[in-house]
Amino acid sequence: MFMLADHQFHVEGEALPRDTDAATLRTLLGAGIRFRTPVSGAVYGTLLNDRDALEAMGAALAQPPYQAPPKAPILYLRPRNTWSGHRARVAVPDAEPGVVVGGALGIVIGRPAVHVAVAEAMDVVAGYTALGDLCIPHESVYRPAVPLRARDGFCVIGPALVAKRFLANPDAVRIAITINEQPTFVTTTAACIRGVAQLLADVTEFMTLLPGDVLMLGVPHGAPVAHAGDTVQVHIADWEPLTFSLHAEDAVAAEGRS
Amino acid sequence: MKRARVAYAGAIHVAYPDARGVRLADGRICREDEVVWLPPIAVGTLFALGLNYAEHAKELSFAKQKQPLVFMKGPNAFIGHRGVTRRPDDVVNMHYECELAVVIGRPTKAVAVADAMQHVAGFTIANDYTIRDYLENYYRPNLRTKNRDGATVLGPWFVDAQDVPDYDALELRTCVNGQETQHGNTRDMVTKVPELVAYLSSFMTLAPGDVILTGTPKGVVNVNVGDEITCEIGQLGRLVNTIASDADFGRY
Numbered sequence: 090m091f092m093l094a095d096h097q098f099h100v101e102g103e104a105l106p107r108d109t110d111a112a113t114l115r116t117l118l119g120a121g122i123r124f125r126t127p128v129s130g131a132v133y134g135t136l137l138n139d140r141d142a143l144e145a146m147g148a149a150l151a152q153p154p155y156q157a158p159p160k161a162p163i164l165y166l167r168p169r170n171t172w173s174g175h176r177a178r179v180a181v182p183d184a185e186p187g188v189v190v191g192g193a194l195g196i197v198i199g200r201p202a203v204h205v206a207v208a209e210a211m212d213v214v215a216g217y218t219a220l221g222d223l224c225i226p227h228e229s230v231y232r233p234a235v236p237l238r239a240r241d242g243f244c245v246i247g248p249a250l251v252a253k254r255f256l257a258n259p260d261a262v263r264i265a266i267t268i269n270e271q272p273t274f275v276t277t278t279a280a281c282i283r284g285v286a287q288l289l290a291d292v293t294e295f296m297t298l299l300p301g302d303v304l305m306l307g308v309p310h311g312a313p314v315a316h317a318g319d320t321v322q323v324h325i326a327d328w329e330p331l332t333f334s335l336h337a338e339d340a341v342a343a344e345g346r347s
Numbered sequence: 348m349k350r351a352r353v354a355y356a357g358a359i360h361v362a363y364p365d366a367r368g369v370r371l372a373d374g375r376i377c378r379e380d381e382v383v384w385l386p387p388i389a390v391g392t393l394f395a396l397g398l399n400y401a402e403h404a405k406e407l408s409f410a411k412q413k414q415p416l417v418f419m420k421g422p423n424a425f426i427g428h429r430g431v432t433r434r435p436d437d438v439v440n441m442h443y444e445c446e447l448a449v450v451i452g453r454p455t456k457a458v459a460v461a462d463a464m465q466h467v468a469g470f471t472i473a474n475d476y477t478i479r480d481y482l483e484n485y486y487r488p489n490l491r492t493k494n495r496d497g498a499t500v501l502g503p504w505f506v507d508a509q510d511v512p513d514y515d516a517l518e519l520r521t522c523v524n525g526q527e528t529q530h531g532n533t534r535d536m537v538t539k540v541p542e543l544v545a546y547l548s549s550f551m552t553l554a555p556g557d558v559i560l561t562g563t564p565k566g567v568v569n570v571n572v573g574d575e576i577t578c579e580i581g582q583l584g585r586l587v588n589t590i591a592s593d594a595d596f597g598r599y
Contacts (some may be wrong), residue, residue, distance in 0.1 A: 156484055
């Protein structure tokens with residue numbers, strides 16, 4: 090069973106998620122409480138759904154190994170070990186050159202979505218959420234970047250799932266990332282090649298999405314890189330921002346959380 | 348021990364092999380075709396290996412991978428024994444892939460190769476379909492090719508690891524309508540089972556119920572609507588699946 094009435098979130102230490110109004114959520118967030126991930130279904134990311142990202146690849150799109158620009162949506166699964174919530178402390182490998190912080194709008198599915206038409210696609214949407222979609226920087230997108238993406242805690246979600254009625258136009262919503270409270274990156278979902286309805290139609294042509302699943306609209310081109318010690322916030326629209334911090338792997342292991 | 352998960356008479360049951368079909372945990376005996384076979388375990392994260400048999404890689408004109416080629420699949424893909432899988436009308440090359448499936452039994456992080464098998468609960472058989480028409484060279488093999496509804500058939504049985512000491516020397520065999528089309532042996536894997544467990548756990552935590560499909564040997568051929576595909580691995584069992592059409596799924 091999955092319903093999203095208002096703002097749904099899961100306070101760390103509580104047995105079950107809550108679904109409340111924004112004011113109640115804001116009060117809890119103001120108290121500095123940690124949240125668990127609000128998601129229980131499957132989570133997918135969408136690669137290269139951004140005009141600037143495709144443009145930046147330029148002539149490479151026609152050359153080996155790619156040979157041609159992408160036709161169907163390119164997705165990647167975010168497995169359960171990657172899920173973390175608001176105020177997560179994410180372990181970052183010491184040896185790698187930081188992590189790319191993708192700020193993504195997540196589409197939360199409310200009804201079984203099988204082969205939906207563009208005109209009906211918005212009917213399967215229950216709401217939205219914010220994601221901090223992390224990966225170790227990589228140039229090549231030829232092979233699935235599982236070792237670079239599927240790391241523990243690398244998909245930060247929340248703080249809440251927000252009902253659809255609170256986001257009038259998901260295809261023109263502002264996404265901003267701050268690192269250590271410094272504005273670092275701003276974009277809007279208007280840069281997406283496929284908007285929400287088109288993406289849902291093209292994805293559900295070949296795979297069913299179920300209530301509670303989350304499909305990211307895509308990570309914008311030029312996502313910033315953050316490092317161990319940084320605190321990151323993903324701001325979407327006027328929602329309470331999603332906050333998390335990055336720590337060297339050894340430090341997090343020492344806390345017994347590895 | 349072998350066990351399955353089946354739906355019967357309004358509930359989901361654990362079932363065991365029986366000379367007359369299957370024996371439910373509550374004692375009832377059913378014919379094999381009286382129950383609906385589900386994937387034999389509740390699958391967590393499912394990994395699949397590409398090009399993990401040298402001869403199959405050659406068949407597809409690929410050189411050996413520097414590191415294992417891993418991709419993941421979502422819950423929409425998983426179905427059980429005796430299920431059906433849709434073949435879109437407009438494709439020319441949809442093929443099966445018979446694979447040994449490894450089921451993780453314990454939380455597993457940074458495990459050494461020598462200790463990896465202590466984290467394996469058991470095995471099952473997978474038939475992981477591919478539609479080559481939809482391959483694109485971005486995060487290849489892309490999800491449109493691999494993560495299709497009902498395209499990852501699992502079962503019939505989950506078999507405890509202690510009953511499969513020879514997991515590294517199991518015959519794999521696929522038949523299409525009774526004709527053998529694929530034959531291999533798990534000894535020919537490029538990256539072996541314990542190495543795969545160790546590799547994945549080197550960058551992420553594996554959890555009970557996670558499944559690793561270990562790749563398919565040479566001998567993949569196109570299948571058509573109505574074909575019955577049987578994948579058999581050593582003593583693990585025989586996994587049957589039938590190909591269905593767009594029309595069967597209300598797509599015209």
